[in-house]
Amino acid sequence: xxxxxxxxxxxxxxxxSVLEAMLPWMTNQAGNPTSRHVFGRSARDxxxxxxxxxxxxxxxxxxxxxxxxxxxxANNFAVKGIGAIKTxxxxxxxxxxAIEHPCVTRPAIAMQQHxxxxxxxxxxxxxxxxxxxxxxxxxxxxxLVSVMLANNETGVIQELSAIAEAARSAGAFMHTxxxxxxxxxxxxxxxxxxxxxxxxxxxxxxxxxxxxxxxxKKLDIQPLLHGGGQExxxxxxxxxxxxxxxxxxxxxxxxxxxxxxxxxxTALRSQLEQxxxxxxxxxxxxxxxxxxxxxxxxxxxxxxxxxxxxxxRKGYAVASxxxxxxxSTEPSHVLLAMGVPADVARGAVRVSFGAHNTxxxxxxxxxxxxxxxxxxxxxxxxxx
Amino acid sequence: MSASLEMPVSKHAEDSMHPxxxxxxxxxxxxxxxxxxxxxxxxxxxxxxxxxxxxxGWTAEKAVENARExxxxxxxxxxxxxxxxxxxxxxxxxxxxxxxxFYSGKGKHIITVxxxxxxxxxxxxxxxxxxxxxTFLEPEPNGLVDLEKFKAAIRPDTVLASVxxxxxxxxxxQDITAIxxxxxxxxxxxxxxxxxxxxxxxxxxxxxxxxxxxFCAHKTYGPKGIGAxxxxxxxxxxxxxxxxxxxxxxxxxxxxLATHQIVGMGEAFRIAREEMDLENARIRxxxxxxxHGLETMEEVYVNGDLEHRVPHNLNISFNYVEGESxxxxxxxxxxxxxxxxxxxxxxxxxxxxxxxxxxxxxxxSIRFSIGRFTTEDDVDYTIxxxxxxxxxxxxxSPLWEMFKDGIDLSKVQWAAH
Amino acid sequence: MAYSDKxxxxxxxxxxxxxLDKNDPNVGxxxxxxxxxxxxxxxxxxxxxxxxxxxxxxxTYGCGSAIASSSLVTEWLKGRTIDEAYAIKNSxxxxxxxxxxxxxxxxxxxxxxxxxxxADIKAKQAAKETA
Numbered sequence: 001x002x003x004x005x006x007x008x009x010x011x012x013x014x015x016x017s018v019l020e021a022m023l024p025w026m027t028n029q030a031g032n033p034t035s036r037h038v039f040g041r042s043a044r045d046x047x048x049x050x051x052x053x054x055x056x057x058x059x060x061x062x063x064x065x066x067x068x069x070x071x072x073x074a075n076n077f078a079v080k081g082i083g084a085i086k087t088x089x090x091x092x093x094x095x096x097x098a099i100e101h102p103c104v105t106r107p108a109i110a111m112q113q114h115x116x117x118x119x120x121x122x123x124x125x126x127x128x129x130x131x132x133x134x135x136x137x138x139x140x141x142x143x144l145v146s147v148m149l150a151n152n153e154t155g156v157i158q159e160l161s162a163i164a165e166a167a168r169s170a171g172a173f174m175h176t177x178x179x180x181x182x183x184x185x186x187x188x189x190x191x192x193x194x195x196x197x198x199x200x201x202x203x204x205x206x207x208x209x210x211x212x213x214x215x216x217k218k219l220d221i222q223p224l225l226h227g228g229g230q231e232x233x234x235x236x237x238x239x240x241x242x243x244x245x246x247x248x249x250x251x252x253x254x255x256x257x258x259x260x261x262x263x264x265x266t267a268l269r270s271q272l273e274q275x276x277x278x279x280x281x282x283x284x285x286x287x288x289x290x291x292x293x294x295x296x297x298x299x300x301x302x303x304x305x306x307x308x309x310x311x312x313r314k315g316y317a318v319a320s321x322x323x324x325x326x327x328s329t330e331p332s333h334v335l336l337a338m339g340v341p342a343d344v345a346r347g348a349v350r351v352s353f354g355a356h357n358t359x360x361x362x363x364x365x366x367x368x369x370x371x372x373x374x375x376x377x378x379x380x381x382x383x384x
Numbered sequence: 385m386s387a388s389l390e391m392p393v394s395k396h397a398e399d400s401m402h403p404x405x406x407x408x409x410x411x412x413x414x415x416x417x418x419x420x421x422x423x424x425x426x427x428x429x430x431x432x433x434x435x436x437x438x439x440x441g442w443t444a445e446k447a448v449e450n451a452r453e454x455x456x457x458x459x460x461x462x463x464x465x466x467x468x469x470x471x472x473x474x475x476x477x478x479x480x481x482x483x484x485x486f487y488s489g490k491g492k493h494i495i496t497v498x499x500x501x502x503x504x505x506x507x508x509x510x511x512x513x514x515x516x517x518x519t520f521l522e523p524e525p526n527g528l529v530d531l532e533k534f535k536a537a538i539r540p541d542t543v544l545a546s547v548x549x550x551x552x553x554x555x556x557x558q559d560i561t562a563i564x565x566x567x568x569x570x571x572x573x574x575x576x577x578x579x580x581x582x583x584x585x586x587x588x589x590x591x592x593x594x595x596x597x598x599f600c601a602h603k604t605y606g607p608k609g610i611g612a613x614x615x616x617x618x619x620x621x622x623x624x625x626x627x628x629x630x631x632x633x634x635x636x637x638x639x640x641l642a643t644h645q646i647v648g649m650g651e652a653f654r655i656a657r658e659e660m661d662l663e664n665a666r667i668r669x670x671x672x673x674x675x676h677g678l679e680t681m682e683e684v685y686v687n688g689d690l691e692h693r694v695p696h697n698l699n700i701s702f703n704y705v706e707g708e709s710x711x712x713x714x715x716x717x718x719x720x721x722x723x724x725x726x727x728x729x730x731x732x733x734x735x736x737x738x739x740x741x742x743x744x745x746x747x748x749s750i751r752f753s754i755g756r757f758t759t760e761d762d763v764d765y766t767i768x769x770x771x772x773x774x775x776x777x778x779x780x781s782p783l784w785e786m787f788k789d790g791i792d793l794s795k796v797q798w799a800a801h
Numbered sequence: 802m803a804y805s806d807k808x809x810x811x812x813x814x815x816x817x818x819x820x821l822d823k824n825d826p827n828v829g830x831x832x833x834x835x836x837x838x839x840x841x842x843x844x845x846x847x848x849x850x851x852x853x854x855x856x857x858x859x860x861t862y863g864c865g866s867a868i869a870s871s872s873l874v875t876e877w878l879k880g881r882t883i884d885e886a887y888a889i890k891n892s893x894x895x896x897x898x899x900x901x902x903x904x905x906x907x908x909x910x911x912x913x914x915x916x917x918x919x920a921d922i923k924a925k926q927a928a929k930e931t932a
Binding site for chain 2: 011014016019022023026027028029030031032034035036037038039040069070071072073075076101102103106107109110202207208209210224225226227228229236237238239240241242243
């Protein structure tokens with residue numbers, strides 16, 4: 001049986017060199033970075049070195065990088081923390097795109113208890129924000145806009161600087177969840193013209209337990225966690241030194257591999273999508289710019305979850321939607337927002353490549369997919 | 385790949401780059417057994433999230449639930465009452481803001497103690513900004529909360545009280561059974577920060593009148609970046625989530641937490657449960673030895689009650705010696721003056737101030753915290769080092785000279801600058 | 802906090818620690834700071850009849866930078882006239898010891914101690930003249 005991992009947008013395996021960097025901090029290094037003795041100072045140095053690596057990877061200043069425990073925390077911090085800024089708090093509308101991850105939309109909805117109004121930004125059939133409609137929404141005073149840079153399911157890349165430009169000229173603060181963009185496309189915080197940006201470690205072969213909100217320090221963003229005053233008061237709690245060191249190492253690795261990664265996964269995806277077309281498959285977002293490693297497609301009359309399970313038994317790990325919603329049988333909210341009918345959306349399968357995948361794996365996957373589709377169609381026919 | 389699992393225990397104490405670690409209250413080294421258990425979850429197929437039907441997928445899930453059981457076992461809780469968080473700071477924030485917000489319809493008054501950790505004080509301050517009222521009880525000079533004063537602080541609109549079990553700076557143990565009973569009688573939800581307590585004192589939540597309790601791994605020989613909040617099921621305590629998203633941890637805490645860190649916390653708490661009694665007896669001997677050794681000097685004061693205290697902590701003021709110069713002098717040992725979280729500032733410890741210690745005594749305090757890897761040699765060395773350095777600094781100190789001349793320093797008119 | 806080598810040198814090997822006879826008419830004493838602030842500096846200078854500082858001693862309760870600042874000024878004071886001593890600026894002390902911004906107040910305190918000691922000796926001299 002094959003054992004092939006095509007689910008890199010969900011999470012990635014820890015790279016050995018990253019583990020090497022982390023090990024001393026998991027074992028024989030004791031310090032709390034806040035302590036002033038040599039144990040504490042060396043832990044502090046390790047955290048600051050990682051901060052520089054992270055900043056370098058996303059075109060930010062080190063002072064703009066605030067470490068958090070996970071992407072969910074960083075997104076909660078952004079939505080609630082920016083929403084609580086005085087100027088944002090006067091303009092009570094929070095706009096998030098219809099294709100955001102729940103860890104952006106749910107905090108926005110939670111803010112409604114505090115008198116905010118959370119509204120969705122619509123996307124077109126390609127999954128891109130409709131700028132004209134978005135601009136109309138901005139006629140209502142808006143405190144915060146959050147639109148993800150690259151979608152986790154379709155891989156579609158938004159024209160974020162244009163969105164940010166519109167949001168900011170309307171007086172709103174702009175946040176982007178760039179978790180899926182880091183390491184896959186050129187990422188530059190300054191060029192994006194946003195106020196805050198979320199990035200995460202475990203999507204780029206780093207460990208779980210570390211993420212960051214990159215934030216313009218001119219913003220009076222309010223912390224989510226109060227306490228010892230770590231991260232210049234923006235994120236209290238003892239730093240997870242080992243995970244942060246791993247995040248830094250993973251960022252450095254991602255940047256040095258990025259060009260190769262893009263060329264390699266673009267080629268794999270072309271091969272995949274060429275094969276898919278022969279299977280009469282619809283591919284989402286194919287007409288617009290996507291991150292190079294992601295392909296999201298649906299096969300008529302086949303339930304995606306069933307197909308994912310079938311492929312899994314053959315040794316191919318793919319996803320039917322985002323990993324966080326894999327327990328639910330709801331069709332992908334991203335596809336629904338793009339106007340895809342629910343029954344088609346239920347058949348969606350996501351393939352997301354990594355640097356170690358090969359053309360041979362794609363070829364064998366296509367063959368297996370073909371067989372499984374035939375088999376499942378038969379089953380469906382019998383059941384019907 | 386082989387991980388080096390040596391402990392940071394110094395064999396060359398004279399070398400200031402490798403001092404003796406006596407700052408276990410700031411953070412503990414990861415026990416080699418804990419690290420060994422964690423590393424497979426970062427490597428090999430354990431970390432591979434390949435599939436739900438893959439046996440390793442179950443291994444990870446099972447490991448998380450085993451760890452939850454270990455955490456629950458150490459504190460006498462049901463595993464379903466344990467919610468993973470990123471650490472004690474998040475646990476405290478979640479407990480305090482989560483409970484206060486959920487029950488705000490019943491009232492908006494909170495009671496806590498002036499000597500709590502910042503991770504309790506600051507969320508309470510944040511709630512004050514949101515319209516809650518808070519009472520910060522002053523402890524007695526020994527650091528303990530007076531039960532009558534606590535009772536008197538309760539108002540009809542009091543919804544929440546938060547009192548830590550073991551103080552991070554002075555190691556005193558609060559009578560949370562008595563305080564919890566008062567809370568029960570008055571319908572007040574009771575939160576306890578137990579970050580410094582696990583593995584040091586027995587905790588049995590089955591019997592304790594406590595509704596919410598915060599834990600973290602890295603003060604009990606586990607990894608940083610992982611903690612837990614106990615949320616009582618019977619009677620059921622509700623909290624408002626502070627982090628929203630995928631709905632993990634039954635909606636109380638969304639976000640992916642690292643399997644290897646959870647596993648590490650479970651293993652750390654298992655070891656704590658099995659070895660606590662033996663370990664505490666050993667640490668008690670070391671602590672007594674250290675205290676007796678230091679007490680041979682004049683003008684040495686222990687901060688906080690000596691009886692209701694964990695032996696792991698000795699917070700001592702060396703009168704007429706300034707704390708920062710003292711820390712500089714004792715580079716052979718890694719200690720802290722006041723809590724690690726405030727050591728970046730030049731302010732005297734707010735905990736010692738709350739005990740009514742004078743500025744001088746607060747400034748000249750050192751927290752020695754002893755742990756699993758502290759040896760008798762470490763303690764002997766520390767005593768000798770402290771004696772020689774205190775002598776030297778007192779030789780330099782105009783205050784010591786005045787004290788020796790019989791001058792009452794409290795009567796001196798200081799030219800403050 | 803990283804200390805400069807010069808601070809560490811003065812801290813490890815403080816110069817001129819001690820006291821002079823405060824009742825000696827040629828000895829001026831300056832004590833500045835307060836325990837509440839975390840530092841107290843006592844500086845004593847012995848001045849000869851031609852107004853030159855012959856000896857200087859200090860005791861300091863305070864951080865490493867405070868100890869180093871006072872140790873340094875005792876070295877500088879010897880051989881200077883009291884007017885030259887009075888002209889010593891805290892910035893010179895801070896620069897010599899490469900004090901970080903949070904420790905500048907230690908050099909200010911040392912300057913204050915010099916001024917207080919000089920004022921004391923001047924007061925003693927004035928008292929002697931009127932007597």
